[in-house]
Amino acid sequence: MSITDAPQVYLVGAGPGNPLLLSKKAERCIQRADVILYDQLVNPFILQLSSPETEWIHVGKTPYTTYMRQDEINALMIEKTKTHRTVVRLKGGDPAIFGRLADEVDILKAHHITYEVVPGITAASAAMSQLHRGLTERGVARNITFTTGHFKDNEENPIDMTTLKNNGTLAIYMGVKRLPKLMKEVQSVITDDLPVAVIFNATCVNQQVISGHVSSITAKIAALPERPGPGITIVGHVVRNILEEVPALSEINYVCIKGRRDLCMAHAMDIYENGGWAIIDDRVTSTLHPTQVEILTALIEKTPFTHVLNEA
Ligand code: SAH
Numbered sequence: 573m574s575i576t577d578a579p580q581v582y583l584v585g586a587g588p589g590n591p592l593l594l595s596k597k598a599e600r601c602i603q604r605a606d607v608i609l610y611d612q613l614v615n616p617f618i619l620q621l622s623s624p625e626t627e628w629i630h631v632g633k634t635p636y637t638t639y640m641r642q643d644e645i646n647a648l649m650i651e652k653t654k655t656h657r658t659v660v661r662l663k664g665g666d667p668a669i670f671g672r673l674a675d676e677v678d679i680l681k682a683h684h685i686t687y688e689v690v691p692g693i694t695a696a697s698a699a700m701s702q703l704h705r706g707l708t709e710r711g712v713a714r715n716i717t718f719t720t721g722h723f724k725d726n727e728e729n730p731i732d733m734t735t736l737k738n739n740g741t742l743a744i745y746m747g748v749k750r751l752p753k754l755m756k757e758v759q760s761v762i763t764d765d766l767p768v769a770v771i772f773n774a775t776c777v778n779q780q781v782i783s784g785h786v787s788s789i790t791a792k793i794a795a796l797p798e799r800p801g802p803g804i805t806i807v808g809h810v811v812r813n814i815l816e817e818v819p820a821l822s823e824i825n826y827v828c829i830k831g832r833r834d835l836c837m838a839h840a841m842d843i844y845e846n847g848g849w850a851i852i853d854d855r856v857t858s859t860l861h862p863t864q865v866e867i868l869t870a871l872i873e874k875t876p877f878t879h880v881l882n883e884a
Contacts, residue, residue, distance in 0.1 A: 578604075580685050581649065581659045583676055585666045585692015589615045590775040592844050593698065597690050606656035609649060612639070613664030613802055615776070616871055617840065617851050620833055624858045627656070628867050642672055646679040653685050664802075666694040669718055670745050694718075695804045696743035699771035702779060703806075703814050707741050712809045715740035721747025721754045721805075733761045741808035748772075748803040752790045758807060759786055769811040772800040777824055777849040783814050825849065826875055831883035832857045839883060851875070 582601040587593040594602075602608065602621045610619060612632025619628050631640045631648065640648075652659045667673045667689060680687045696718060700707050707716045717735035721744050731754060736742050747754055748770065758766070769783040770793060780800045784792050786807065825848030829836040833854040840850040853872055855865055 578658070579688045580653050580657070581661060581680055581687040582690055583661045583667050583673060583687060584663065584690040585668075585671075585694075586610075586614045586618055586662050586664055587693040588665060588695055588698035588775045589613065589773065590698075590844060591615060591618050591621070592841065593693050593775060594618065594621075595690065595692065598692065601658075601660050601690060602662070604658050605660035606658050607652050608660045608662050609645065609652070610662040611664050614662050615849075616867060617844075617849075618662070619864075619867075620837075620840075620852050622660075624833065624854070624860045624864065626864070627861050628863045630867065642675055646676060649676065650679065650683055650685070653683075663692070664695075665698075666692045669694045669696075670720055695745060695774060695802070696806065699743075699769075699774040699804050699806060700810075702771060702774055703769060703781070703811065705810050705814065707743065707806075707810065709810050713739060713741045716743060717741070718743050718745065720745045721750045731757060733758065736762055736766065736807060739809065741806065741810050744805040744807065747805050748793065748799070751793055751805065754805075755786050755790050762786070766807055767809060767812040767814075769806045769814055770803050771806070772803040774804065776801075777826065777847060781814070783811065823878075825879065826877050827851075827879045827881060828853050828872060828875070828877045829881045829883050830854075830856075836883045839881070 584598045584601050599621055605622050605626050607627040608619060608622060609629045609631050631645045649659060649661055661676060663671045696707060708714060715735050715738060717732060719731045719742060721731065744754060765785045765787050767785055768789040769781060772780040778800060782792050827843050827848055827850040829840055829850055830853045833852050836852045840852055843850040851871060855868055
């Protein structure tokens, strides 16, 4: 397939935030992108895999605010297909799990725009990899439900407890703020005080795991000095006795590498490999799209770097 036959829009899963967990396909789409529309939970370093000329547009939603409405995102995506050859819509995790994928596919179809969906590693899988456990486990949990504690249009969505009743695993996305209510819901249906783990920033430098039971997890989360970022809640026997198994956090390392992006890239990847976080500051060494300068500047100003390195 030549590049001219390639689809115009890629709906790409960026995974849980660690760039080493991007698929090869996702990386190739990003490298080829003329414009990237990205969500809140996408690590900005992942955008740096694109070309210096790529336009970066943040359309992110934080859990409790809306930066851009879905219909505005849809309209912008269509608009960009008129002016750019390759549009990448980059979403956290897997676009097919709580990613509004169908909305965006429908609008592309309605406009006869060619597209492709690229899966990503979803938060539940990323989180369980860190606990060295499966979402399913032979003889323990034979099924898994991905659910959300979120409510849409101010309507309460009770969570589906069928899986838990059948000794399965429940993975709750977007539910940390409403955890007290959700745990009460579980208690009202399941008498067994099931194990629970909440994993914040799974696979990232600031990963944090809090574990307990349905009866105790709420107090443990409330005792945290601040909310650590996106968290996923896993309920069920698969997360029994994990506390002592979770590796201690290594030194938290936020590195700013100055120099040409292509030259710094391998070094940045090594930092991620060692459990750190890195961004490349190539504002002086490269001619960047103005959107990249703006986004990098804002990010660099607010990041308390532990190291600043001068590379090439
Ligand atoms: N499509 C995404 C989910 C989007 S909903 C996916 O497949 O992962 C956003 C929610 O995902 C967050 O509120 C949080 O519950 C979860 N999440 C995303 N990234 C995460 C991470 N690195 N660690 C823990 N939870 C994460």
